[in-house]
Amino acid sequence: MNIGEAAKASGVSAKMIRYYETTGLIPKAERRDSGYRDYSPADVHNLRFIRRARDMGFAVAEINELLGLWRDRSRHSADVKRIASAHVEQLSARIAAMEEMRSTLQTLIGCCAGDDRPDCPILADLEEPGVAVRPDAQARLRERAITNRRG
Amino acid sequence: MNIGEAAKASGVSAKMIRYYETTGLIPKAERRDSGYRDYSPADVHNLRFIRRARDMGFAVAEINELLGLWRDRSRHSADVKRIASAHVEQLSARIAAMEEMRSTLQTLIGCCAGDDRPDCPILADLEEPGVAVRPDAQARLRERAITNRRG
DNA sequence: ATGGGGCTTGCCATCATGGCAAGGTCAAGG
DNA sequence: CCTTGACCTTGCCATGATGGCAAGCCCCAT
Numbered sequence: 001m002n003i004g005e006a007a008k009a010s011g012v013s014a015k016m017i018r019y020y021e022t023t024g025l026i027p028k029a030e031r032r033d034s035g036y037r038d039y040s041p042a043d044v045h046n047l048r049f050i051r052r053a054r055d056m057g058f059a060v061a062e063i064n065e066l067l068g069l070w071r072d073r074s075r076h077s078a079d080v081k082r083i084a085s086a087h088v089e090q091l092s093a094r095i096a097a098m099e100e101m102r103s104t105l106q107t108l109i110g111c112c113a114g115d116d117r118p119d120c121p122i123l124a125d126l127e128e129p130g131v132a133v134r135p136d137a138q139a140r141l142r143e144r145a146i147t148n149r150r151g
Numbered sequence: 152m153n154i155g156e157a158a159k160a161s162g163v164s165a166k167m168i169r170y171y172e173t174t175g176l177i178p179k180a181e182r183r184d185s186g187y188r189d190y191s192p193a194d195v196h197n198l199r200f201i202r203r204a205r206d207m208g209f210a211v212a213e214i215n216e217l218l219g220l221w222r223d224r225s226r227h228s229a230d231v232k233r234i235a236s237a238h239v240e241q242l243s244a245r246i247a248a249m250e251e252m253r254s255t256l257q258t259l260i261g262c263c264a265g266d267d268r269p270d271c272p273i274l275a276d277l278e279e280p281g282v283a284v285r286p287d288a289q290a291r292l293r294e295r296a297i298t299n300r301r302g
Numbered sequence: 303a304t305g306g307g308g309c310t311t312g313c314c315a316t317c318a319t320g321g322c323a324a325g326g327t328c329a330a331g332g
Numbered sequence: 333c334c335t336t337g338a339c340c341t342t343g344c345c346a347t348g349a350t351g352g353c354a355a356g357c358c359c360c361a362t
Contacts, residue, residue: 004339014340015320034327036340045278052277057252060318070274077271081263084256084273091253095246101208102242105235112232120228122235123221126203127196155308165309166351185358187309211349 003029006039010047017047025050025064058087108132154180157190161198168198176201176215209238259283 007014017037020026026046029037049070053063065083069075104125111121111132124132158165168188171177177197180188200221204214216234220226255276262272262283275283 002339003341013319016318018342019318034340036327049277052280054318055252056256056277057249066274066277069271070278073269075269075271076267077263077269077273078265078267080271080273081260081265084260084263088253088256088260091249091256095249095253098208098242098246098249101206102239102246105207105239105242109232109235109239112228112235114229114232116227116229118224118226118228120220120226120231122228122231123217126200126207126217127221129203153308154310164350167349169311170349185309187358205349 001039001041001044003037003039006044006047009044011051012047020047020050020060023060025060025067056087057091058083062087152190152192152195154188154190157188157195157198160195162202163198171198171201171211174211176211176218207238208242209234213238 001009003014003017006012007017010017012020017026021028026043029039029043032038046067049067050063053066054060058066062083066080069080069083105122108122108125113119121132152160154165154168157163158168161168163171168177168180172179177194180190180194183189197218200218201214204217205211209217213234217231220231220234256273259273259276264270272283
């Protein structure tokens with residue numbers, strides 16, 4: 001199986017398959033006389049595992065650990081669970097940070113006329129945080145944003 | 152004002168101030184005879200705007216647009232609002248993608264004993280999606296989105 | 303005048319991915 | 333058999349925002 005076929009079958013691009021090989025995430029592929037890499041169904045199975053883990057947001061270093069545990073028949077599921085839990089924590093932290101950004105921006109957007117006049121609470125807040133929108137107005141707007149998405 | 156003082160006053164690291172200068176986000180700083188960059192309070196004001204916009208997750212290219220509108224006294228607030236709204240959309244998309252990852256992982260984690268035995272639904276799902284857990288969680292992950300960028 | 307801290311530039315690294323280019327290989331059809 | 337087009341190879345460059353390191357110069361206080 002050529003790298004292009006393996007790519008289609010696994011969902012991992014040929015470019016990334018080569019990259020994973022150079023970084024040691026996957027073993028070096030067999031080569032044919034032509035120099036072409038040759039992949040077995042087992043290799044594709046491996047790649048699909050990687051692809052799936054990437055889809056869940058795991059970093060390559062974490063996937064390396066997961067692959068090790070996957071291969072280790074005497075693994076402890078606690079180790080897998082610990083990696084996954086740490087990743088969930090990381091996801092939660094990033095989600096929270098982005099939600100805070102979004103909330104702030106939605107408040108400001110809700111205060112912006114969005115017409116052809118120059119006055120803009122969004123710019124005003126970037127210039128001097130908290131001056132353009134008083135906290136109580138912010139709180140009201142946040143409530144509306146949550147309960148009624150068209151404020 | 153030296154770059155270090157400007158950095159402290161603005162919250163932007165000296166390194167990033169130089170970077171913003173090379174990329175043209177901010178104009179080239181005045182230089183003293185020694186070659187040291189010299190910053191005015193207005194420069195710091197500029198940098199704080201940038202810092203704040205970064206805190207809200209705007210990319211540097213977007214901040215460039217925002218700075219242009221900030222300086223333009225004949226701007227239309229609609230243009231600012233459009234940029235901010237687009238960014239909120241982007242944040243929402245990333246948040247949704249990460250929430251789906253988290254949801255899937257939490258389901259799997261909830262099915263994992265987390266002990267010293269090797270059986271692990273997390274690995275099982277990475278190997279063969281949807282076999283270890285209910286099918287509805289599987290359907291969600293099929294949608295794959297761009298998720299790894301910082302907000 | 304000396305020492306320590308700040309400034310300069312420049313280069314490297316991150317992380318996962320895409321793109322481009324020059325050249326070799328394979329398979330199908332004339 | 334030869335051409336053609338699709339595919340493979342390696343290698344280098346770019347991304348985006350940030351940190352680190354290093355060699356060398358500058359400034360101020362003792």
